[in-house]
Amino acid sequence: MSHGILSTFDQIEAVETNRSHIEDFNKRLGKRGTVPTPPSIPSTHPISEYIADGARIAAILLVWGVIAALFTYGVSEIGGPGSLFNTLGPQIGALVALAGLLNAVLFLLYRSIDYWNRYT
Numbered sequence: 001m002s003h004g005i006l007s008t009f010d011q012i013e014a015v016e017t018n019r020s021h022i023e024d025f026n027k028r029l030g031k032r033g034t035v036p037t038p039p040s041i042p043s044t045h046p047i048s049e050y051i052a053d054g055a056r057i058a059a060i061l062l063v064w065g066v067i068a069a070l071f072t073y074g075v076s077e078i079g080g081p082g083s084l085f086n087t088l089g090p091q092i093g094a095l096v097a098l099a100g101l102l103n104a105v106l107f108l109l110y111r112s113i114d115y116w117n118r119y120t
Contacts, residue, residue, distance in 0.1 A: 053111055061101070063100070064101075067096050068093045075092070076089025
């Protein structure tokens, strides 16, 4: 009969040991903190906002294009063939067109960063 009691005590001790291991595991797991949840996907922007941005880009390209055309076809006609204006007009027009294109790209970068900062 004493053998049965000792066997029962051994089983109780084994259960207690397992409980302490589980508690240690839970404590170690708890030190890491909770698993962060990923942020939810932001809602879509209204279509009117995209249309307005597209209109702004078109306006930027139009204004710079008109200035480039003014230099390419207007200023280059001042003076005769071989004049300074005839030589520099198309070159300045190409430079202004490139500046307009870079201005549009800069606007796109600005808007992308603005959207990113606003919705993250």
